[in-house]
Amino acid sequence: MFITFEGIEGTGKSTQIALLDELLKSRGVKTLLTREPGGSALGRDLRRLLLHMDSQGMAAPAELFLYLADRAQHVAQVIRPALAQGKWVLSDRFADSTVVYQGYGRGLDPRTLHSLNEVAVAGLWPDLTLLLDLPAETGLNRALARNLREGKSREEGRFEAEALDFHNRVREGYLTWAALHRERIRVIPADERPEAVFNRIKALVEPLLP
Numbered sequence: 001m002f003i004t005f006e007g008i009e010g011t012g013k014s015t016q017i018a019l020l021d022e023l024l025k026s027r028g029v030k031t032l033l034t035r036e037p038g039g040s041a042l043g044r045d046l047r048r049l050l051l052h053m054d055s056q057g058m059a060a061p062a063e064l065f066l067y068l069a070d071r072a073q074h075v076a077q078v079i080r081p082a083l084a085q086g087k088w089v090l091s092d093r094f095a096d097s098t099v100v101y102q103g104y105g106r107g108l109d110p111r112t113l114h115s116l117n118e119v120a121v122a123g124l125w126p127d128l129t130l131l132l133d134l135p136a137e138t139g140l141n142r143a144l145a146r147n148l149r150e151g152k153s154r155e156e157g158r159f160e161a162e163a164l165d166f167h168n169r170v171r172e173g174y175l176t177w178a179a180l181h182r183e184r185i186r187v188i189p190a191d192e193r194p195e196a197v198f199n200r201i202k203a204l205v206e207p208l209l210p
Contacts, residue, residue: 001208002083002124004094007132008171009160010142011190012197013092016132019198020205024088027209032082035092037067039074046070053154053161060106064113067098071120080124095121096129096177096185101159104173105166128208130201131178132190136167139190 003020005013017033024031038047046066049055071094082089095117103110134142143160146152178185188200 001088001128002079002091002126003088003205004091004096004126004129005132006093006096006100006129006174006185007190008134008136008139008167008174010139010144010146011132011134012142012194013132015194016130016198016201017090017092019194020201021090023202023205024090024209029209030085030087032078032087032089033092034074034078034089036074036094036097037070039079039091040070040077042073042077043070048155051155051158053157055158056161060102060108063106064098064102064108064116067102068116068120071095071098071117072122075121075124091126094126094129096131096174100170100173100177104176105170110173110177126184128204129181129185130204131174131185131187132197133171133175133187134190136171137164139171140164140167 005017007013021031021033036043037050038044046069050058050063050066050070079089079091098117099110099113102108103113140160147157147160175187178187186204188197190197
């Protein structure tokens with residue numbers, strides 16, 4: 001089973017992935033937690049390029065192809081082997097992020113981005129995608145506070161430095177993309193307590209458990 005978590009900055013994806021991992025392990029399910037960018041050895045180098053404040057001004061096509069390279073390696077080196085071993089893979093972001101951030105956010109064509117993602121993932125798409133949804137201003141404020149608290153404002157703050165208008169476009173892009181892919185993407189309100197958000201996720205995942 002391959003489950004991905006999506007959403008704008010600050011929606012609590014990391015918290016919810018950890019809670020789901022704990023639930024699955026309590027049911028005897030073997031899991032692998034991973035993320036994009038940075039899920040593979042190559043990806044960790046690409047993550048530094050993609051998220052560091054020194055990369056401000058990166059051209060949108062250059063950003064796109066770095067993400068696609070990260071994803072292709074991630075699938076080949078990490079995700080497929082784990083699935084072949086019978087593990088449930090939980091990923092913080094995947095291909096939908098590129099369609100939304102580089103498409104709806106940066107203005108590239110979402111259909112072209114989806115086609116390029118098809119090449120990068122080599123036919124591997126999530127069984128379930130959980131889209132955590134928040135007003136953009138709320139999520140951005142959360143993310144900025146987190147980066148400041150963890151001392152990551154420079155190393156991983158490039159997207160948080162974008163204008164609120166960009167984050168609003170990304171949020172609306174996510175909701176539009178989810179409406180086009182209802183068979184796979186489930187929208188979860190993320191403006192509640194973490195426990196309440198997880199209860200919604202648990203209700204969606206429990207029917208999939210062996």
